[in-house]
Amino acid sequence: MRTFNNAIVYLSCIFIALIYGCDYESYDGPLTLDIQLTCAEASDLANTAFDNFSNSNSSNLEENCLAYKAALEEQLVACPEAFDQISEQINDLNNCEYDSFFQVDFDNETFLSIDAEAHIGNGQLTITGKRENEEFVIILYETTEGTYQLGTTDADGNMNTASYFPDSASNESWVSVNDGNEIMGEITVSEINYTNLSISGTFNFTGVNNNETKSFTNGVFINIPLTKDNEFFALFDGQEYIDSSIAGFLINNETTVVIIIFSEIDNTNMDFTLDVNTTPGTYSLRLIPELPRAGFTANRDFYYYADGTLTITAHNPEAKFIMGTFEFIAELEIATPQSYTITEGHFCINYGQ
Structure with missing residues (x-):
């Protein structure tokens, strides 16, 4: 027993000598432990990062995208049971090597498209967001910046519309049209940049399909590539x-x-x-x-x-x-x-x- 106690004293002396030796610099910062997040905690962080990403503008899109990607990667480790879904979300970000996106919330999910475009021609502005077979199409009979109603007929008989096609190969769609007199949504074209040939804005609408309705909220399109007719x-x-x-x-x-x-x-x-x-x-x-x-x-x-x-x-x-x-x-x-x-x-x- 005495031998064991002597060994403890000896080791303690070595430890103290190491701490107070001439080459030792004391650590004044907080003690950081590598503790893995729970799936719920990682998911909350990913949701927060996604909210920031959703509210991006042309100046912070890449920064918010990279932060969202990092949060998804943490979520991937913490939630192995959702590996396939989270991996797909990370792949959809395309390494954040883009400066435009189109997205909208519905059915408790978010549709995010990095394959979107806009075109002005014949007095009409068309905005399209695609993801595999899904497609959103917004048609405005306005070609300037401003806020416009969807679903009502103007004095010239034109109607601004927004449509969602779950499968572009089928005829099924959710369209912001009821009776032509009811406002079914709104779109704001916040910027048309003819130097960079891009367009940005926000939208929301209620889609109608066989007397059923679906809400599309928090719609945003940022720096969508724009073309224009002569x-x-x-x-x-x-x-x-x-x-x-x-x-x-x-x-x-x-x-x-x-x-x-x-x-x-x-x-x-x-x-x-x-x-x-x-x-x-x-x-x-x-x-x-x-x-x-x-x-x-x-x-x-x-x-x-x-x-x-x-x-x-x-x-x-x-x-x-x-x-x-x-x-x-x-x-x-x-x-x-x-x-x-x-x-x-x-x-x-x-x-x-």
Whole structure:
């Protein structure tokens, strides 16, 4: 027994010597133990991280996505019985290597799509979110930022709608339409970014299917890729210029953009020429060698040079999309008449396609 006690004293002395030796630095911080979370605790953390992810904006989307992914990975360890489901959620995040998403809650679950897109054409905005065979489609007869009602008919007979298709290959759907007079939801288009060609907003609606209803809440779409049809408008000596075709293309080894708007009514056309690297801003249109330039062809014999301004409001050379406004006087002294006045002009053009 004495031998055992001596051994304890000896070991204690060694321990004290190690603690107070010259090379030892005391630890002032808290003692951290590696304690595994319970499944309930890990699930709560994942839900909180998901709420943050759901409320993301363009500035914190990636950060919140990575935090949500880390929380799911902790949940995966704590809840092995839900391994397949949680693994699928992690895979759906695509390593957070994206900057847009579309999601909405229904049936106590969340639909999250990283395969979403939007398109503006024919006075209509269409937003689509897809996940495997499931699909959401929102159709608005509005193409600007704002808040709009779903399910009611406007003065022109148009109705904004939101629809959910559980299987896009079937005819089953939940649509925000009741009798055409009842508001069945709302969508807010918070941002249309023509420079980055993206759109963001929120929505909610009640879907109807064979007299049954389903609520779709907390809908959000952030930085959804946006495309837009060609569009042109101008007043020509006070009258609307009726275009028949719009063409945009690249010349000079793709360093120069040329836009031509042709009218079959009077066999005339307008044209714009600018450098492919032209940035948003206001530019003078003059009869000078520098770009940008513009002009008006009255017939095959007379070309009128533009004297006025061109304002580029958005230009995405990578997507080959340009948007702007303009006004100018098209002048040619040797012709009759000597000038034409072009006002209230604006265009959105996809070139080089």
